[in-house]
Amino acid sequence: MVTPAALQATLAVDSRCEHGEGVIWDERRQALFWIDISGRRLWAHAPASGRSRDWALPDRPGCLGLVEDGRLLVVLAKAIGVVTPDLDADDLAFTHLADVEADQPHTRSNDGRVDRDGNLVFGTMDEHEQKAARGSFYQFSLRHGLRRLPLPGVSIPNSICFSHDGRTMYWCDSVSPRILCCDYDAATAQAANVREFARLDRTDAEPDGSGIDAEGLLWNAQWRAWRVQRYRADGTVERSVAVPVKNPTCVAFGGPALDHLYIISSRLDHTDDELRNTPQAGGLFVCAPGVAGLQEGRVASA
Numbered sequence: 465m466v467t468p469a470a471l472q473a474t475l476a477v478d479s480r481c482e483h484g485e486g487v488i489w490d491e492r493r494q495a496l497f498w499i500d501i502s503g504r505r506l507w508a509h510a511p512a513s514g515r516s517r518d519w520a521l522p523d524r525p526g527c528l529g530l531v532e533d534g535r536l537l538v539v540l541a542k543a544i545g546v547v548t549p550d551l552d553a554d555d556l557a558f559t560h561l562a563d564v565e566a567d568q569p570h571t572r573s574n575d576g577r578v579d580r581d582g583n584l585v586f587g588t589m590d591e592h593e594q595k596a597a598r599g600s601f602y603q604f605s606l607r608h609g610l611r612r613l614p615l616p617g618v619s620i621p622n623s624i625c626f627s628h629d630g631r632t633m634y635w636c637d638s639v640s641p642r643i644l645c646c647d648y649d650a651a652t653a654q655a656a657n658v659r660e661f662a663r664l665d666r667t668d669a670e671p672d673g674s675g676i677d678a679e680g681l682l683w684n685a686q687w688r689a690w691r692v693q694r695y696r697a698d699g700t701v702e703r704s705v706a707v708p709v710k711n712p713t714c715v716a717f718g719g720p721a722l723d724h725l726y727i728i729s730s731r732l733d734h735t736d737d738e739l740r741n742t743p744q745a746g747g748l749f750v751c752a753p754g755v756a757g758l759q760e761g762r763v764a765s766a
Contacts, residue, residue: 471705471753472705473692473725473727473749473750473751475708475744476509476749476750477507477516479748481500481505481729481747482501483732484499484714484746484747485501485526485575485673486673487726487727488528488760489718489757490536490760491722495508495509495510496509496510498714499526499528504520504525506519506538506549509748510551511724517551524572526574528576529761529762530760530763531763532763533765537584542564542572543560543561543563544564564602568588570598573588573589574586574587574589574622578762579603579650579761580626580630581650583763586621589619596617597616599618599620606763608653611653615658618637619637619639620637621635622638625675626648627680628758630648631648631649632647633647633648636671641669641670642660643661643674643684644660645658661682661699666686666689668688672687673685673713673714675715676757677717677753677756677758681695685707686712687713687730687733688711691706692725693705703753707727707729711731712749713728714728717756717757722758723757724751724753725750725752727749727750727751729745729749730745
């Protein structure tokens, strides 16, 4: 067993994203993809070669999803579309598929992840300074289009991931230091029985992006907490990963054996002194957590 004290993430890519988020592993390309929301960019990194690159996007992205046919689904602030990233190409064409809350001026798309049945589930967040719970959760597929999930309104949706059998959806509203879960039916886009899964031990920290490992335990990146924590099924902390920057935002298991934990981070919510002391904020970090992950789900082709 790896002890919590032994787990320390180190820098993998000094990307210095203004607001890095949404990291995922593409096992076919053997590459990581993530986004810089504020910078409106898509990033890629191939660990075997050490090669990294990034492309401009037409708007702020919220999350990513792999597609079965090899494309990459990109959820922008107000639109969903697909791209075909090529590490040797400078251009990245975005093909629009659907609008997202076009009639809501104060919301934008945020965190999301592909479920076990080939649908991308994501949430919208409130950008108004009052942070009302006017955001919603959606399921998107190339088969059914956009379907709203019957879940409570949310201010900052995060932590979206799914149990091994796909019947439990984990999520949070980052304004509250707890992670929730609910029963989830992918075929009918239904959700019910919302309940608390875990509560953070720091009220100044915020739960952010999560992922499920091969043993069914949940890993959560925690804003302002300099850490990622692994939670047992009963919501207690099993181990932690120290991250050398204040705001880790999302996690993904990657590498040929899916035995490396990658952690993306943000430069937002820092003082000038904090950025001088942690210039690698916004970078991609990695550790060997002692357990393996699962392959990312893929959106089924139409």
